[in-house]
Amino acid sequence: MTRINPGGTIGILGGGQLGRMLALAAAKLGYRCHVFCPEENSPAFQVADKTTVAAYDNEDALLAFAKSVDVATYEFENVPSNTAALVAANTLLRPGAFALSVAQDRLTEKDFLNKAGVQTAPYQAFHTAEELEAAFKKIGRPSVAKTRRFGYDGKGQKLVKTPKDIEEVLDVTKNTPAILEGFVQFDREISVIVARSASGDVAAYPVGENVHTNHILDTTVVPATVSDRVEAKAKVMATKIANGLEYVGVMGVEMFVNDASNEIIVNEIAPRVHNSGHWTMDGTGCCQFEQHIRAICDLPLGSTTAFGKVKMKNLLGEDILDLDPYFQDATASVHHYGKTEPRVGRKMGHVNWLEREEG
Ligand code: AMP
Numbered sequence: 001m002t003r004i005n006p007g008g009t010i011g012i013l014g015g016g017q018l019g020r021m022l023a024l025a026a027a028k029l030g031y032r033c034h035v036f037c038p039e040e041n042s043p044a045f046q047v048a049d050k051t052t053v054a055a056y057d058n059e060d061a062l063l064a065f066a067k068s069v070d071v072a073t074y075e076f077e078n079v080p081s082n083t084a085a086l087v088a089a090n091t092l093l094r095p096g097a098f099a100l101s102v103a104q105d106r107l108t109e110k111d112f113l114n115k116a117g118v119q120t121a122p123y124q125a126f127h128t129a130e131e132l133e134a135a136f137k138k139i140g141r142p143s144v145a146k147t148r149r150f151g152y153d154g155k156g157q158k159l160v161k162t163p164k165d166i167e168e169v170l171d172v173t174k175n176t177p178a179i180l181e182g183f184v185q186f187d188r189e190i191s192v193i194v195a196r197s198a199s200g201d202v203a204a205y206p207v208g209e210n211v212h213t214n215h216i217l218d219t220t221v222v223p224a225t226v227s228d229r230v231e232a233k234a235k236v237m238a239t240k241i242a243n244g245l246e247y248v249g250v251m252g253v254e255m256f257v258n259d260a261s262n263e264i265i266v267n268e269i270a271p272r273v274h275n276s277g278h279w280t281m282d283g284t285g286c287c288q289f290e291q292h293i294r295a296i297c298d299l300p301l302g303s304t305t306a307f308g309k310v311k312m313k314n315l316l317g318e319d320i321l322d323l324d325p326y327f328q329d330a331t332a333s334v335h336h337y338g339k340t341e342p343r344v345g346r347k348m349g350h351v352n353w354l355e356r357e358e359g
Contacts, residue, residue, distance in 0.1 A: 006030030011069030015042025018075035025289035066090035154215025186256035192238035193277035198298035283310035320348035
């Protein structure tokens with residue numbers, strides 16, 4: 001249970017907006033950050049004490065990075081396992097390599113979730129055309145084929161409704177290991193942002209309700225329009241997962257909800273701070289980024305209570321070029337990631353609206 005006190009240095013693998021907001025939260029608590037990222041001009045570099053521009057397989061650079069920090073963390077789940085192992089051998093890595101390996105592979109993830117007593121969609125692994133045929137016999141249609149690794153924002157996925165769709169599956173999965181999942185008839189998508197500290201304390205934020213457009217998160221609203229029972233059950237499930245992984249840090253758990261049955265199905269876990277937790281920056285006293293820093297440094301966890309109703313909207317691409325309406329809105333809080341090129345679909349910033357509850 002190593003505690004790292006303010007004044008210490010936190011290493012962050014990855015220099016995107018999540019790394020940037022982690023570094024800002026760390027600075028608030030008096031920590032310094034060393035950000036490691038292969039891309040020059042990474043958003044997190046603008047707010048970090050120290051930066052390294054190097055590839056994730058550059059062992060010398062990784063070693064120097066690990067030796068320069070008191071604890072290392074990451075802002076993306078596809079940290080190569082060799083990178084994680086090298087860092088973990090030379091400093092504390094939180095969350096640990098186990099959580100990373102579970103979350104990186106949809107099959108390992110689903111196996112883990114089911115073993116932990118958390119419900120997922122039915123699934124079957126496949127790789128070859130014969131295995132795909134067998135998977136269809138078991139799972140049926142409609143179903144969703146997904147590559148086991150490196151899928152995000154709907155990439156590497158194929159919704160299968162017709163026999164013709166089946167023919168296209170292997171083109172989409174590109175003959176890499178994949179799974180076929182049963183299609184879940186859900187009414188809404190929710191997520192739970194949960195934190196577990198190095199000492200094992202757990203705190204979950206109120207459930208957020210997410211709307212995706214073109215597979216990219218558009219808005220998160222808190223509170224979610226779910227029953228108290230679903231709210232409580234979702235938090236229990238997220239807590240079970242965090243404990244089962246002996247997780248240290250903040251994690252996002254994405255779920256599907258069926259209103260009539262109150263059934264919750266876990267879609268996936270993200271072993272990092274999560275876009276659907278950005279509302280916490282203006283909606284709580286301790287946002288997910290500060291909470292992650294507290295968890296990995298083993299400080300007491302902060303309050304997860306929402307101040308009222310909150311809505312988060314992502315600003316994609318050129319949305320970032322017209323911020324005045326938000327600046328003129330007294331209830332809006334703008335977060336700009338400092339990226340210069342507003343490419344289509346690129347996450348450039350977000351806005352939070354808070355409707356405070358009196359009292
Ligand atoms: P994922 O990459 O697993 O987060 O999936 C992206 C989106 O596809 C989800 O947010 C859902 O809207 C949809 N989706 C994924 N898996 C399923 C499923 N098994 N059943 C229904 N919709 C799904």
